[in-house]
Amino acid sequence: MNNSTIDNVNLTVNPKKMKKNKEEKITVGSVISKIVLLFFMFYTLLPIVWLFISSLKTNAELIAKPFGLPKIPQFQNYINAFQVSGLGTLFVNSVIVSLCATVLNIMIASMASYVIARFEFKFKEGIFVAITAGILVPICSLMVPYFMVIKTLGLYDSKAALILTYSAVSLPISTFIIRGFMNTIPRELEEAGVIDGCNFYQRFYKIIFPLSRSGIVTAATFQFLYCWNEFIYAMLLTSSQSNRTMQVGIRYFSNQFTTDYTSMYAAIIISIIPSMIGYVLLQEQIISGLTNGAVKG
Incomplete structure (x- = not known):
């Protein structure tokens, strides 16, 4: 070869x-x-x-074999979760507080984002930086100021105290997310709205707000999950069971001498179901919102 x-x-x-x-x-x-x-x-x-x-074991089974399977599933633990801590009332309180705080937070954050994103005025970027700097502030460091403000307003031990506090705490991150999406909307759409006779409020509610849906849904989801899982302010700003949320109610299964672990675990499972369902239903919107914000924001 x-x-x-x-x-x-x-x-x-x-x-x-x-x-x-x-x-x-x-x-x-x-x-x-x-x-x-x-x-x-x-x-x-x-x-x-x-x-x-x-959550399906007895306390004796949990202590003896923490990683074993229950001999007989104890669904009674879920009934105990409602009877011992009044979980039904706490669940309703969590729904009311979380939904109201989310709506209030998104409305304020979206209006602030619209002004910062679409208008030119002095110190605009400085105001935006001042707002979003709140993301870096630890939540625990604001406990005393929030408590004093709520106490002075006469709102202590009320759902309104939690709604206002949760809305204020998450405003920086919501404004940061929504403003990034509003920056990507072409100004020509607003100009077309002006030609058609839209005023300031109509341009916001009929043009900008609907087109920012992905960012708004993403911010609303984070806000709702924060409100639903928050414990510190719910413990600090309320004292009666009629106004407390589920996360505070979970501690009712523990007292000075004993702890009903299995019923407490059942209550925890019940408490995480709504957040899991919400994330599953809005998963595509959240992922698209985060990725669009990462590329365009």
């Missing part, structure tokens, strides 16, 4: 080897990525699965 024949053979063989090596690399990379994803899925779901299984 002469040299030219050998070269021709190499030319025909080498590309196949290169393609095969590339496919092997892709396969190995995909396998590794799937293993990593499975690990994080297991790491995330394991506590929830363990919590659910534990």
Whole structure:
């Protein structure tokens, strides 16, 4: 075999080897990525699965075999969760506070974002920085100021105290998210609205607000989840069961001498169901909102 024949053979063989090596690399990379994803899925779901299984045990079974399965599922624990702590009233309180605080927060944040994003005025960027700087402030550091303000207004131990506090605490992050989306809306749409006779409020409610839906849904979801899971201010600003939320009610299963762990776990499972359902229903909107904000914001 002469040299030219050998070269021709190499030319025909080498590309196949290169393609095969590339496919092997892709396969190995995909396998590794799937293993990593499975690990994080297991790491995330394991506590929830363990919590659910534990909520179906007796306290004796939980202490004796914390990682074993229950001999007989104790659904009575879920009934106890409602009877012992009055979970029904606390659940309704959480729904009212979370929904009202979310609506109030989104309305204020969207109006502030509209002015900052669409109008030019002195110190505009400074005002935006001052608002969003609240993201860096630890929530615990504001406990005394919020308590004094609520106490002075005569709103202590009321749902209004929690609604106003939750709305104010999350304003920086909501404004930051919504303003990023409003910046991407073409100004020509507003100009067309002006030509059609839209005033300031009509331009906001009929043009800008609907077009910022992805950012608004993302901010509203974060706000609702924060309100639903918040414990510190719910404990600080309320004292009666008629105004407290679910997260505070969970501690009712523990007293000075004993703790009803299984009923408490059942209450925790009940408390996380609404947030999980909300995220599942709005998952596509949240992901698209975050990715659009990352690219365009």
